[in-house]
Amino acid sequence: MTQASAISEFKRNWFTISSLVSKDFKLKYRRSILGVLWSVLNPLLMMCVLAVVFSNVLKFGGDVENFPMYLILGNILFALMADSTSGAMGSILESAPLIKKIRVSKMIFPLEKVLFQLVNFAISLIAVVIVMLVFRIPPTVNLLALPILLIFMMLFCAGLGMLLSALAVFFRDVCHLWGVVITAWTYATPLFYPINMLPDWMQSAETFNPMYHYVTYFRDIAMYNMLPGLKEQFICLGMALATFAIGFAVFKATEKKFILYV
Amino acid sequence: MPENVNTSPLVLNANPDPEDDTRPTMVAVEHVSMVFNMASEQLNSLKEYAIALARRELMFKEFRALDDISFEVKKGDVFGILGTNGSGKSTMLKIIAGVLEPTTGKCAINGNIAPLIELGAGFDMELTARENIYLNGALLGYSRKFIKQHFDEIVEFAEIEKFLDMPMKNYSSGMVARIAFAIATVIVPEILIVDEVLSVGDFMFQQKCERRITQLIKDHDVTVLIVSHNNAQIERLCNKAIWIEKGHTRMIGSAQNVCRTYRVLGGHVGSAKAERHVFEMLNEKIEVSDGIADVIAGESRYGIAAKLAAECKFPQGSPVIIAPGELASPCMSATALASLMNAPLLLTKPDMLPDATLQELNRLAPHRIVFIGSETVISSSVVKAAANACPKRPEIIRLEGDTASQLSWEMYSFGKEGGAWGDTAFITYDGCTADLISFSPYIFQKKCPVFFLIEDGVINERTREALEKGVFSHLYVLGGSQRVSDEFLERCRRAGTEFERIIGDGPYHANELINDKITSNTPSNQSSVKSPITVERLIVSSAWMPFDALTAGVYAGKTHSAFLLEDPQDLDSVSHALSYIEKQQGAVRHLTFLGGSTHFSSLDQLILSKAVMRAER
Numbered sequence: 001m002t003q004a005s006a007i008s009e010f011k012r013n014w015f016t017i018s019s020l021v022s023k024d025f026k027l028k029y030r031r032s033i034l035g036v037l038w039s040v041l042n043p044l045l046m047m048c049v050l051a052v053v054f055s056n057v058l059k060f061g062g063d064v065e066n067f068p069m070y071l072i073l074g075n076i077l078f079a080l081m082a083d084s085t086s087g088a089m090g091s092i093l094e095s096a097p098l099i100k101k102i103r104v105s106k107m108i109f110p111l112e113k114v115l116f117q118l119v120n121f122a123i124s125l126i127a128v129v130i131v132m133l134v135f136r137i138p139p140t141v142n143l144l145a146l147p148i149l150l151i152f153m154m155l156f157c158a159g160l161g162m163l164l165s166a167l168a169v170f171f172r173d174v175c176h177l178w179g180v181v182i183t184a185w186t187y188a189t190p191l192f193y194p195i196n197m198l199p200d201w202m203q204s205a206e207t208f209n210p211m212y213h214y215v216t217y218f219r220d221i222a223m224y225n226m227l228p229g230l231k232e233q234f235i236c237l238g239m240a241l242a243t244f245a246i247g248f249a250v251f252k253a254t255e256k257k258f259i260l261y262v
Numbered sequence: 263m264p265e266n267v268n269t270s271p272l273v274l275n276a277n278p279d280p281e282d283d284t285r286p287t288m289v290a291v292e293h294v295s296m297v298f299n300m301a302s303e304q305l306n307s308l309k310e311y312a313i314a315l316a317r318r319e320l321m322f323k324e325f326r327a328l329d330d331i332s333f334e335v336k337k338g339d340v341f342g343i344l345g346t347n348g349s350g351k352s353t354m355l356k357i358i359a360g361v362l363e364p365t366t367g368k369c370a371i372n373g374n375i376a377p378l379i380e381l382g383a384g385f386d387m388e389l390t391a392r393e394n395i396y397l398n399g400a401l402l403g404y405s406r407k408f409i410k411q412h413f414d415e416i417v418e419f420a421e422i423e424k425f426l427d428m429p430m431k432n433y434s435s436g437m438v439a440r441i442a443f444a445i446a447t448v449i450v451p452e453i454l455i456v457d458e459v460l461s462v463g464d465f466m467f468q469q470k471c472e473r474r475i476t477q478l479i480k481d482h483d484v485t486v487l488i489v490s491h492n493n494a495q496i497e498r499l500c501n502k503a504i505w506i507e508k509g510h511t512r513m514i515g516s517a518q519n520v521c522r523t524y525r526v527l528g529g530h531v532g533s534a535k536a537e538r539h540v541f542e543m544l545n546e547k548i549e550v551s552d553g554i555a556d557v558i559a560g561e562s563r564y565g566i567a568a569k570l571a572a573e574c575k576f577p578q579g580s581p582v583i584i585a586p587g588e589l590a591s592p593c594m595s596a597t598a599l600a601s602l603m604n605a606p607l608l609l610t611k612p613d614m615l616p617d618a619t620l621q622e623l624n625r626l627a628p629h630r631i632v633f634i635g636s637e638t639v640i641s642s643s644v645v646k647a648a649a650n651a652c653p654k655r656p657e658i659i660r661l662e663g664d665t666a667s668q669l670s671w672e673m674y675s676f677g678k679e680g681g682a683w684g685d686t687a688f689i690t691y692d693g694c695t696a697d698l699i700s701f702s703p704y705i706f707q708k709k710c711p712v713f714f715l716i717e718d719g720v721i722n723e724r725t726r727e728a729l730e731k732g733v734f735s736h737l738y739v740l741g742g743s744q745r746v747s748d749e750f751l752e753r754c755r756r757a758g759t760e761f762e763r764i765i766g767d768g769p770y771h772a773n774e775l776i777n778d779k780i781t782s783n784t785p786s787n788q789s790s791v792k793s794p795i796t797v798e799r800l801i802v803s804s805a806w807m808p809f810d811a812l813t814a815g816v817y818a819g820k821t822h823s824a825f826l827l828e829d830p831q832d833l834d835s836v837s838h839a840l841s842y843i844e845k846q847q848g849a850v851r852h853l854t855f856l857g858g859s860t861h862f863s864s865l866d867q868l869i870l871s872k873a874v875m876r877a878e879r
Contacts, residue, residue, distance in 0.1 A: 012403055019400035027388055098384045103360040256363050
């Protein structure tokens with residue numbers, strides 16, 4: 001394929017993806033009174049509930065300074081992963097009528113779901129700003145590293161999404177299983193408890209949890225006013241690239257057979 | 263769905279395929295086969311997968327949707343793909359559109375494709391039409407700029423200006439189809455794929471779509487592939503066509519030839535041999551001269567009965583017999599009575615006198631009308647209407663009886679008072695209509711009474727007495743010994759009545775057997791009866807709709823014609839009819855098709871006419 005046609009192919013697919021994202025966006029907020037405001041309210045309300053539960057009932061949020069901020073950062077980043085992978089997982093099955101009828105690059109469907117969640121994530125950042133204002137956490141220059149984190153997240157989620165969407169075509173079991181995995185993962189990642197609460201062996205196990213790395217990255221730049229070191233950057237990048245490569249390879253290898261199974 | 267579908271390729275001997283065609287090839291399909299693995303496709307969970315694996319049936323069930331299909335479509339061709347449901351047409355189109363990959367073989371496309379494979383793919387019913395136009399355009403690969411430029415054009419074609427910002431779920435299905443079609447054809451593609459889309463929407467919309475497609479073909483030299491089972495549409499739009507049946511190429515060539523063949527053979531049952539026979543006759547190069555065939559058609563059986571009566575040219579004032587059109591058996595007995603009384607036979611509905619019958623009564627001005635059947639089959643209001651229809655008040659006679667058996671006896675005894683019955687009689691069961699139709703020219707000629715059994719093995723008391731007394735010298739028995747017992751026939755024989763059982767091997771064979779018996783110029787004629795009935799004029803009647811032929815016996819008798827029963831849907835029957843005509847070695851000169859184009863298409867008529875022409879040579 002020549003460079004020019006590759007560019008026009010990319011343009012075409014980009015327009016398709018952006019049209020699909022705007023469709024999802026419109027459908028998500030159509031007929032709700034508060035509309036897009038929910039993307040801000042939701043994380044805030046969630047944060048309030050968790051803050052009350054964990055600092056007053058279970059009593060281990062007290063050790064963490066700015067516990068609500070700690071909660072909301074972990075939550076929205078994890079939600080980005082959970083929602084985008086779940087959305088991507090069913091994307092091929094949902095667009096079966098399309099895939100059966102027109103020749104369209106199949107990869108756009110999982111990618112679109114991931115991008116759509118990125119848009120939602122961007123909106124929920126407003127909630128983070130509100131929390132920072134309320135708790136008087138000053139923004140620092142380290143926040144400029146957020147796009148880097150988001151690139152890691154996009155690669156990671158896209159890879160996972162492609163893998164799941166391809167698997168779901170052949171084994172619908174994946175759809176049922178993934179909900180459980182997400183729940184387990186939520187508890188396994190230090191989202192609403194401090195990492196030092198865990199026993200030593202579990203703390204070392206966390207180093208294999210990509211979400212632990214990303215959440216910590218996010219808290220470091222947004223709360224603790226520090227930039228993760230080069231080694232940490234490489235670990236995050238490596239995990240993202242590896243996941244993306246696996247997802248991409250599996251998707252490419254199986255996409256021709258999709259039409260027979262959807 | 264026919265069970266035995268022939269899939270062998272049909273090749274026209276004279277098929278001058280212009281190989282020197284210099285137009286570029288747009289679509290080249292080379293030895294494409296598509297195999298679906300039925301077993302593994304239903305496995306949607308790990309458990310099912312494991313079970314199938316354990317049973318070792320994972321790779322076994324194969325379904326061959328397409329088998330070694332090859333064809334080429336040149337630039338500017340309008341190429342039709344024909345076939346019955348499930349024959350692989352849509353699979354073929356999906357492979358061309360690039361949605362499916364063939365299992366083996368190659369499909370090369372030269373140019374951009376606008377697929378219309380099932381319109382409206384990707385519409386979201388929650389979105390408005392405006393949003394959907396952009397979304398669908400994006401999915402079809404248009405740029406944002408292109409859609410913006412052509413937005414008004416799309417809206418105008420779809421005629422949805424007023425509803426642009428309404429959610430699509432509130433649209434009618436016709437409107438959705440219009441938008442989809444408008445979006446898909448706003449671009450001028452090099453190759454356009456049309457899959458049954460023209461079957462959605464109302465008549466006006468279909469015409470509009472067809473105009474748009476024709477415009478694309480004419481103005482832009484677009485190459486088009488059309489899938490349809492509407493053969494007339496393919497014949498109208500296409501210049502070339504392929505007929506695919508169960509994944510096999512049956513025929514490929516000019517749209518006219520393929521459509522013609524498909525119309526006669528497509529989806530019809532019959533053996534391969536019969537099909538070949540019909541196919542060869544269809545493509546026989548014989549000019550059919552005028553006047554070899556005519557058609558007696560009417561709106562319904564009542565109209566046909568009236569037409570037939572008019573054709574018989576009975577003098578004004580002759581008596582008329584009116585029989586219930588919904589009961590076949592009494593009509594067959596009435597044919598005999600009609601010959602005895604020299605009266606035309608008309609039909610009526612139980613509670614209403616059909617208009618055609620009324621008109622014919624008015625024209626015939628009978629002095630006497632005989633109604634066959636009691637109040638339940640012909641109501642008194644019908645009798646009154648019939649009397650009123652006649653210019654002069656006729657004498658009304660009603661023969662009462664509730665069963666075919668009873669009525670047949672009533673007709674016999676009524677006829678005996680006014681005239682002399684022939685010395686041959688028929689005995690048969692209620693429902694043996696096809697055989698009686700074949701016999702009806704003879705029944706009319708020989709004035710043979712037709713008696714019906716009450717039920718299998720049970721004969722009306724008085725009929726039995728008459729037969730056992732030897733009133734007739736000859737008795738035709740239609741039906742096996744479980745219907746009319748051998749002991750009874752033996753008693754008849756002792757009384758001096760020779761009997762003959764007629765049992766044919768299927769309706770068409772029986773038809774031939776009876777014709778050989780009643781006509782005098784068949785080569786294998788052993789019939790002792792010299793008969794004025796010949797096969798020179800054959801009345802072709804549909805075997806599956808015998809109701810049109812209920813009163814045709816009178817016409818056949820008057821014109822000395824015999825019947826040829828045929829079912830155009832059944833190729834074995836068509837082939838049999840062709841063989842029959844050929845066997846007469848040119849004795850058949852004229853065909854009358856009963857029922858018109860609803861039963862015999864012009865092609866069905868053409869095939870038989872060609873057989874007549876060929877046999878004459």
